[in-house]
Amino acid sequence: MPDRHDHGASRRNLLKCMMWGSAGVLWTVNGGVPQALQLGGAALAAAPAPGAFTFIQISDTHIGFKGAANPDPGATLKEALAKIGEVRPAMLLHTGDVSHLTKPEEFELAAAIMKTANLDTHYVPGEHDTIGDNGKSFFERFGAEKNTDGWYSFDQAGVHFIGLVNVIDLRPGGLGYLGPKQIAWLEDDLKGKTASTPIVVFAHMPLWTVSADWGWGTDDAGAAIAALKRFGSVTVLNGHIHQVIQKVEGSVALRTAYSTAFPQAAPGTPGASPGPLKVAAEQLRSVLGVRRIDIVGDKAVTLTDTALA
């Protein structure tokens, strides 16, 4: 397993992990130096900076979940989309766990709700979307890539977007997994791109090890990050852990996102497990949310994580 924490002498400058509670958080990454500002919920719909390209990350909608942690994730997804509608983003990224159990009726309901946003939406699967069929039914509905096993890239507003798949063919005892075929594809995809091209990578499982014990990481993320390091602005958007945690490594800033369905415990919480966390009903919407991303020029990336309430 590659060691993603071997940063030598400058480790303390490069490695920063932070977690935020329910309040909105604004991250500004400018020239690799992140700044964080606490914000109120109104920030999601705030006017963007002139010339900004604004889009939204949504994650872990878990349509089909019926547990006590949220008996109606369809309702909270609709609330999330209503909030997003106020922003008028250019597009939407969904970082996986669209469904809870990879069931056709779950995909159908999720697609019907997502369609109400009326936004161009790009998906990557979570491990809940690929149970038993290696993602076949997911890709059929949410975007089949002809030349890959589900990963893809596209360019929009001068930004290079890369959707990676790290939830298929997971190995016993392992974490998330990209595989050598996908990493070779990534290296090839980045060839010829100038270092000043802003890069946004989105994948379900964190592309760094948040908690090995809880399976919150990707075994071969190090190879992907290595391929991205020469770029001046790399933003990695992940889901999976249903809370906002950040790591910054040079010009690569990685962040996990809120779920719209249910929260999970902070990693390593004594007595907790990496499953759905039940909070009081009146608190639920304070631990669910969405993320707005604004990119201005080739460096300035602003992330605003906002809870549903």
Added chain:
Amino acid sequence: MTTFWPATRRAVATAAALVALVSSANWLARHGHAAAAAAPQVVIDDFTFGPAVMTVARGTTVTWTNKDDDPHTVASDGDPKLFKSPALDTDQSFAFTFNEAGTFKYFCTIHPRMRGTVVVQ
């Protein structure tokens, strides 16, 4: 309501029960009806297979039951897979009969850090 038996009578009754148990155990052993014993169960709880290692006789059916809010699967290591369950939602079960002796490692394909072993003798 509780009925108190005299000590001697209680002892006789206990002895009789023991004899009955021993004879039925002998009968089962003679006739190979070990399946009459409780079927081996693995409980999936807090992202853990319990017991993590289970030893059974050949021909035994092992049942896994998911008590978590999150779905899990039960799949043997390696490829092709000897056994592979569908997604087990809360309270759903999967059973597999081990007809060959050996050590069979398995894991949850959704949460591959979850591992277990069945030793078949």
